[in-house]
Amino acid sequence: MTNHLLALSDFSKQQLQSLIVRAIMLKNESLEGVRHQQLAGRSVCLLFEKPSTRTRVSFESAMYRLGGQVIFMSAKESQLGRGEPLKDTARVLSRYVDGIVVRTFGQEVVEELSKYATVPVINALTDLYHPCQVLSDIMTVIEKKGAPENLKIVWIGDGNNMANSWIEAASVFGFSLTLSCPEGYEPNAAVLEAARKTGVGDIRLVSDPAEAMEDADVVNVDVWASMGQESEQEKRVKLFQPYQLNAALMGKAKDDAIVLHCLPAHRGEEITEDILEGTQSVVFDQAENKMHIHKAILELFIGGSTEVTNQ
Known part of the structure; x- marks a missing residue:
């Protein structure tokens, strides 16, 4: 299975079904009072060139509820707005965090980041796709x-x-x-x-x-x-x-x-x-389900969860 989530066509039906099943399980466990800590000690960078309410908060809440930490960066706060090559951003961030969640304009941005990153890149929206x-x-x-x-x-x-x-x-x-x-x-x-x-x-x-x-x-x-x-x-x-x-x-x-x-x-x-x-x-x-599916996505791609079947 690919190490990145850029588009749904990169995955099999079984993989996507398994991800949704896991999200429903995490949702139900949360309702029962289970405290998830699978990503304790892990961190993710939210790199957003486009503003957001639901996508940002649901990803941040998902990561925190899994015990992890979040670093949020808008285009103004990152070198993306100053013309740094994407391949440099990808390689540097890969040494700081365990995953990069990107909300941007062109699909080519997430594709280039994924080419050079050594950590998972997750497409949180481009002009072409919105897979999560x-x-x-x-x-x-x-x-x-x-x-x-x-x-x-x-x-x-x-x-x-x-x-x-x-x-x-x-x-x-x-x-x-x-x-x-x-x-x-x-x-x-x-x-x-x-x-x-x-x-x-x-x-x-x-x-x-x-x-x-x-x-x-x-x-x-x-x-x-x-x-x-x-x-x-x-x-x-x-x-x-x-x-x-x-x-x-x-x-x-x-x-x-x-x-x-x-x-x-x-x-x-x-x-x-x-x-x-x-x-x-x-x-x-x-x-609400955005947060739960994001928990399953982060758990799988950043935590390498064995709870999700990789077929």
Whole structure:
């Protein structure tokens, strides 16, 4: 198994399933009062070029709850903002910490860091992928609905990094994924082609969101303009309006369908208040699960846990 977590397609179904099973176990043990100390004496550097609330706090809390220590560095506080070569940053940090969690813009940043680092590099978000988030989302799906292979999962809205990681997940786990995005805002074509070439999972693009929502078990939405796209906000609000998750659109899904949103949510844009706060919404359970999946990820990659099957 690779020593880094850069994209979901780098792993087998068994490896990812095992990671989620471990996260659920750690969650349940925490609820029972078990104090985890597997990473006592270990440290991780959170190297964030993009701001964050949930990703930062969930990774920090996960590391602390495993007994480890966290060093947080923004671009302003690191040499990344001053032009130091990534290969130098990777080699120096590898001598100080036991792992590097990176939240940045280009996927090439985490790839180069992983090439030169001698400690695990974990992708906490790039413009191309958001693998840790989608793992926590699938964990939530399993808790609420069972095995994803038996479900119809739908993505509505921008074909962004989340959509790309959902596509990779479908090609690994083998579930049905239907995406509905405005023309010109589809997921990355290379990611989609690579996923379809595996022959695993039923991955479809449907232009009409109402058609995509038919008989959906899981409905996933995200903001219409991500970080770095603020200048497109007004244009996107107009273009994406038919893709708003509201009562009419939810009426196309199954009565027991669940709603996912990785947050932060722009209420009244990609999702209405009544849907976000409704009985089908599991977004806050989903947000909590980020911490638990991060515990499992840190335990495996930094602690070399034998609790997770490396197949």
